Amino acid sequence: MIETRGRHGGSASTVGGNAATVDSPVEAEIDAEAHLPAKTERESREPDPPPNGGTVAWLQVLGSFFLFFNCWGTVNSFGVFQTYYENNPYWSETPSNISWIGSIQAFLLLMVGVVTGPIYDRGYFRTLVVIGSFLVPFGFMMTSLCREYWQVVIAQGIVVGLGNGFLWVPSVAILPQYFTTKKALANGIAAAGSSCGGICYPIVFRALEQRVGFGWATRAIAFIALGTLTFSICIMKQRVMPKQKRKLLDLDAFKEGPYTLYCVGMFLAFTSFYGPVYYIQPYAIQTGLTDTSFGFYLLPILNTASVPGRIIPNFVGDYIGPMNVLVPAAFLTGVMALIWIGVSTLGGIIAFACFYGFFSGAFISIAPVAIVALTPDLRKIGTRMGQSFFVCSFGLLIGTPVSGAILTSTGRWIGVQLFSGILLLATASAFFAARTCHVGWKLKVKA
Template sequence: MSSSTILADDLDEKHLAVPRPDLVRTESNLEKAIDAEANINFSAPVEDAEDSDNSDDPGPAPNGGLKAWVQVVGSFFLFFNSWGTVNAFGVFQTYYENNPRWRETPSNISWIGSIQAFLLLFVGLASGPAYDNGYFRSLIIGGAILIPFGFMMTSLANEYWQTMLAQAFCIGIGNGLIFVPSVAILPQYFSTRKALANGLAASGSSFGGLIYPIVFRRMQQEVGFAWATRTLGFISFATVWFSVFVMKPRVMPKQRRQLTDFAAFKEIPYTLFCVSMIFGFIGLYGPLYYIGPYSIQNHITGENLGFYLLPIINAASIFGRIIPNAIADKIGPLNVLFPCALVAAILALAWIGIKNLGGIITFALIYGFFSGGFVSLPPVAIVTLTQDMSKIGTRMGQCFFLSAFGLLVGTPVSGAILKNTGSWIGVQLWSGAAILMTALLMLWARVYVAGWSPMKRV
């Protein structure tokens, strides 16, 4: 007889009557944000046995294994081709300002990138309900067709309006179709490693912003614009269709997400945060679009190195998406977002005084890091500002929708300022002032929730 059996026999009825406490795992705010974007609730009450026998419940998430990690790779490539193409547009901005095919102002050129970014979030608002209704594969197949097709048509475009249709609308709509699926599938395969899986997948956006500009610049120098852009089309075709072939949902949401929650705007912290994000995206992409042209025109760098400043920013943002998230898990997202926005604002204003090579490279590295933190933390912050967890997804959608208009107008206004003044100071002040307003509004929201105590986690 084993020792465990002896102990069991010695236990009296009194001890047996004492119930054992259930060990409940507490989800972090990041994990709640991931679940909300996926419209999944794994903490819902378990159905009765009779119901579960007849259900199509696939069982608990595997939290690893080949199939689960392949989904992470598939999601990585969706990020690579959605936010990655948005982060890479600055290299096209630099090229188009000296475009031998057609001539347009910097403002008109930046409309191409801003509309592409706007459509990613705007169409993403509609792709969420489509995903909820079981159209996961239709969404990613649509993106897998439109994104490579947009690159191929861009390579053939000889007029501004043709480039607008191909690169802004075609690629932008394709990006919007794969935006929600890139996030939504991961909580189905991970319950204890969601933050890790999501972080690895989301890093695809920075890698896309790193790889696409480098490939474009090298190929453009060797074989010209048309084949350089087609090469990007081939890369997008291979990577997105990899996702189409390997990604498969285990279970679909049992209810549709609501598109609006207007009552949320009665809450001052949430409203302040949404307005802050509009200003943030107005200013954030100014350096990404214009750092190349600024450096080349002011003879800080040669044309070749000027093209590589954007990949430097995106490379630094990889670390900016990881480290601030780890810190936010300890001290709270608003306590990290405010300093990230404040430092980014100071850097955008300090950009005015940068006139040498060492300064511009240092600026690119530091700005890339803090802008990465600014982009990755808002969903987690919305969790902290929400009492009713069932409304997190709707509140995120509303905030992303409003942020899209900041993406839409920010860089074209920068270009218009540059054209009308002929000076870069206006562009730099516009970005710096917008991001500074973001920091102040975030501070206001943080103080409204937790007061002035710097030690309170929020």
């Protein structure tokens, strides 16, 4: 028997400590392939297709639900802080200045997401979630100690905003790894967490602020955030690693009409959408439609209606196409913002909160799914989504302060209502133009 040499010139391999002779160079080659390190074998193997169901997959939806619950949920809850800060005993600022706190928080949510996207692509999913899960409760803890306006801007606006930014990308990026055929439904269920956070946090804050004061009411929110985010850390995991690292920019995308029109629509949407969310409570209280005790619950009512608005249209979108849901949802949200002008009774403002919450929830939650339909090369979806978030972030930054400045300068609510309504109708027009450029005028096309 002749001992052969391996491909690297070494002697024949041994298995289990017993020498194993090889009869030919061909067998030596086969034997070497069979004993390649397991890690290399895993790296060369294509990942299994998304399961589209099962316990592990739906646990990711639940974990993403709680990430939404805290990142967008805290943004959707700022209206209750807006109302409190306008009458708080520590400092006095205009509604426009106060709204900068919430707008900075929302701006950082999307802006930081542009940077954390490539970090996520490098496999740091858990790191991002852990950092965000620390910053959000920490920011609220520090807010509970604040006694000056600038301190609240730093603690609630910047620190919580940064934490939200670290949570945002993992909350949306993890679901496509587990779902393809049910991705819109899964995204809608997860996105409903933002509405649930917008229900829970205002009620908790209002109930506790009256009993134990601002400090402990805000700390209670911090403890809820810490508990729910810890749950997400425990159950969520990245299923596959991207083969290619995502580029931060794809400027050629703006040469495509549908994508550019979509980004314009999203900028207009986030500039105008949060006007009613931030100001529905002050409007109802200051115009005498209700007293302070009930006025604080209008925001939770709006967010409650947003829960089915985020799930049902997304379910429909899996069958008829996300753009075919996005356009009418944005249009009806704009119509509701204009109907707000004629609301003059308590029943009317409650009905407005319900309808506005439903339709706005629909177009906000399905918008990230719609961009997939406008992207020919899905390998660039992360970059294109990041760029659209970057554009949207400036709408979030300026939208509510502009509404507050209109209110301060005119002293009338009709300017705020027209600002939101007209821009939301312009949003629907931009989305319709994007759909038309993409698939033409055919109404029965799944887009």
